[in-house]
Every structure is written in structure tokens, then in C-alpha cells.
Amino acid sequence: MGTIRIALAALAALVALALIFAIGAVAHANEPIATANPAQLTAQKAAVERDVERSYEQAFEQVRKVRALNLAITAAQADQIAAKAVADLHALRHSAFQSLGQVMGMAPAEAETYSTATETRFDASPVASASASPAPVLLAPRFYAVVSRMSELATLIADQATTALTAPPPSASPSPSIAPSATPRPSASPSPTRP
Amino acid sequence: MTLVRALVIAGAIALGTFLGAAVDPQSLPFIGTERISAVFLLDGQAYFGHLEDTPLSGTIVLRDVYYLNDASKITTDLPVGLLKRGNELHQPVDVMYIRRDKVLAIERVTPGSPIGLAIAAQRSLDRTAK
Numbered sequence: 546m547g548t549i550r551i552a553l554a555a556l557a558a559l560v561a562l563a564l565i566f567a568i569g570a571v572a573h574a575n576e577p578i579a580t581a582n583p584a585q586l587t588a589q590k591a592a593v594e595r596d597v598e599r600s601y602e603q604a605f606e607q608v609r610k611v612r613a614l615n616l617a618i619t620a621a622q623a624d625q626i627a628a629k630a631v632a633d634l635h636a637l638r639h640s641a642f643q644s645l646g647q648v649m650g651m652a653p654a655e656a657e658t659y660s661t662a663t664e665t666r667f668d669a670s671p672v673a674s675a676s677a678s679p680a681p682v683l684l685a686p687r688f689y690a691v692v693s694r695m696s697e698l699a700t701l702i703a704d705q706a707t708t709a710l711t712a713p714p715p716s717a718s719p720s721p722s723i724a725p726s727a728t729p730r731p732s733a734s735p736s737p738t739r740p
Numbered sequence: 741m742t743l744v745r746a747l748v749i750a751g752a753i754a755l756g757t758f759l760g761a762a763v764d765p766q767s768l769p770f771i772g773t774e775r776i777s778a779v780f781l782l783d784g785q786a787y788f789g790h791l792e793d794t795p796l797s798g799t800i801v802l803r804d805v806y807y808l809n810d811a812s813k814i815t816t817d818l819p820v821g822l823l824k825r826g827n828e829l830h831q832p833v834d835v836m837y838i839r840r841d842k843v844l845a846i847e848r849v850t851p852g853s854p855i856g857l858a859i860a861a862q863r864s865l866d867r868t869a870k
Contacts (some may be wrong), residue, residue, distance in 0.1 A: 576774070576775075576790070577773055577774045578774055578863060579774040579851055579856070579859070579860045579863065580860050580863045580864045580867065581857065581860040581861040581863070581864040585857055585860065585861060586861055586864055589857075589858075589861045592816075592817055595817070596814075596815050596816050597815075599815040600814075600815045603815065648869075649865075649868070650865075650868035650869070681817035681818050681854075682817050682818075682854070682857075683817075683818055683820070683821075683822055683854035683855065683857070683858045684816060684821060684822065684858060684861075685822065685858045685859070685861035685865060686821075686822055686824040686858075687862060687865045687866075688861070688865075689811070689816070689821040689822060689823070692814060692815065692816055692821075693811070693814050693821065696813070696814040696815050697814075700813075
């Protein structure tokens with residue numbers, strides 16, 4: 546009889562322990578998880594658009610300023626380098642807005658349309674010329690990744706263009722000549738001078 | 741016998757009062773908002789996530805971990821960016837054990853703070869991606 550009581554008590558203790566763990570697991574599984582409402586997501590999206598555009602404008606401005614300098618290379622070469630950098634920056638910005646659209650859950654075609662429309666909007670009213678600066682927003686990690694990559698690549702393109710634009714002009718490399726050029730040698734005997 | 745009962749009741753009241761003062765009602769399960777904690781370490785690093793602080797344990801546990809990264813060279817509004825832990829080279833699983841003696845402070849993150857909003861936005865994007 547005593548053994549049965551002990552066994553029952555141990556079983557009750559085990560059941561109580563299992564119940565505690567089960568309640569803990571259920572409580573953990575039902576813990577509230579906050580998600581952003583549409584207005585908060587819109588604010589984040591607008592901040593990403595601004596940040597991407599700001600990267601583009603800063604890199605574009607750097608290329609434009611360097612191109613405006615008196616460069617050692619020819620004007621045609623400088624124009625070609627600057628035009629390529631600007632085209633790369635355009636493509637990069639387009640790609641960044643497309644990525645943003647896809648992160649927001651848009652289909653590829655929709656993201657393409659969104660990207661073009663956003664570019665047009667910012668071409669009409671650049672961020673640099675905006676008078677009121679909106680409240681700063683801390684980006685969600687997935688948004689931050691888009692901006693970070695855009696900023697990194699835009700800086701890279703602008704720096705490469707700057708290096709190419711400010712490089713010295715290509716000149717014919719001096720080839721070593723076997724025969725020394727004829728230089729007037731001082732004569733050992735003094736030249737006769739007239740009195 | 742009556743004295744023992746009175747002592748038990750008094751003890752229960754005292755224990756209830758003590759626990760009532762120590763327990764934050766918002767931290768009880770099934771009620772309140774999401775609880776995101778900020779854990780500040782002695783070396784200056786800060787981590788944000790769901791905290792499991794078990795008494796008598798030498799470590800605290802953080803899940804769903806985020807941390808701040810220097811973004812001073814990036815064209816964001818703020819000079820810091822929020823990153824989710826898990827994309828590092830060793831791709832850690834979503835749990836972080838922190839030695840208790842390395843913790844400087846633990847604070848609760850307000851849901852409407854920039855950190856809280858950024859984490860909430862990340863959750864929304866993750867759900868959209870699924």
C-alpha cells in the first residue's frame with residue numbers, strides 16, 4: 546500500500562512538472578509579436594527611397610565636379626569616362642529601386658514600373674533640393690541592406706571615375722636609345738680667342 | 741493549529757506582496773505587448789531581442805537578436821543601421837547566450853521607438869517574403 550502511494554506521488558509530481566513545461570511552451574508560443582502597420586512601412590519605404598536617391602545624387606555630383614576641372618586627359622576622353630559613370634549610376638539606382646520593390650513584395654514587372662516611376666519623381670524633384678527634411682528613420686535590416694549596397698557601389702563608381710578622370714595623359718614611354726644624342730662636348734683644348 | 745493557519749496565511753500574503761512588487765504585469769504571458777529587451781554589455785556592444793533571464797543561471801539568453809552597426813559612411817538618415825543576427829560568416833542560430841557578469845544593463849525597448857519600429861517593419865517584410 547505504501548509503495549503504491551509513493552509511486553502515485555511520484556507520478557503526480559511528474560505530471561505537475563510536465564504541465565508546468567507545457568504551460569511555459571504554450572505561453573512562449575503565444576507571445577505577442579509586433580509587426581509594422583502600413584503607415585510605418587510607408588515611412589520606412591520613403592526613407593529608403595530618400596537614402597538611395599541621396600547616394601545617387603552624391604556620386605553624380607562628385608563625377609560632375611571632377612569633370613568640370615581642368616583635366617590632363619582630352620575632353621573627349623573625359624566625356625566618355627563621365628558618361629559611362631553616369632550611365633552606371635543610373636543603372637544602379639534603377640536596380641536599387643527594383644530591389645526595394647521586391648523587398649516590399651512586388652512582382653518583378655510591378656517592381657520595374659515602380660522603379661521607373663520613382664526615378665522620374667526624383668529626377669523632377671531631387672532630394673538635395675528638398676527644403677524640409679523629414680524625421681530620421683532607423684531602417685529595418687532588409688531595407689538597410691538595400692541602402693548599404695547602393696551606397697557602397699555608388700561610391701565605388703564615383704571613385705573609379707574620379708581616378709580615371711584625374712589620371713595623367715597616356716604618353717609615349719621613353720625608349721632607351723643605344724646611341725646617345727649628340728651633345729656639344731667641351732673641347733680639351735681651349736678655342737682660340739681673338740685678342 | 742489556529743496559529744499555524746494564521747502563520748501560513750500571513751506567509752502567503754507576504755510572499756504574494758513580495759512577488760507582486762517584483763513581477764511586472766506587462767511581462768506576464770498572454771497579456772501586454774511584445775517584450776523586446778536591450779542588453780548592454782560592458783564592452784559597449786548592445787543587443788536587442790527576446791530575453792530569457794532564468795534565475796541562478798550564469799548566462800542570459802537572447803532570441804531573435806538585432807544589433808546596431810556603424811553607418812556613418814552610408815547615406816541613411818541616422819549614423820547607425822540595424823542588423824539582424826544570423827547573417828554573419830558562421831550564420832549563428834537564433835539564440836545567443838551571454839555571460840551574466842558581462843552585462844552592464846538590461847532595459848525594455850519601447851514598441852514605438854526607432855528600434856522597436858525597425859524590428860516591427862522587419863517582421864512585416866519577413867512575413868511578406870514567406
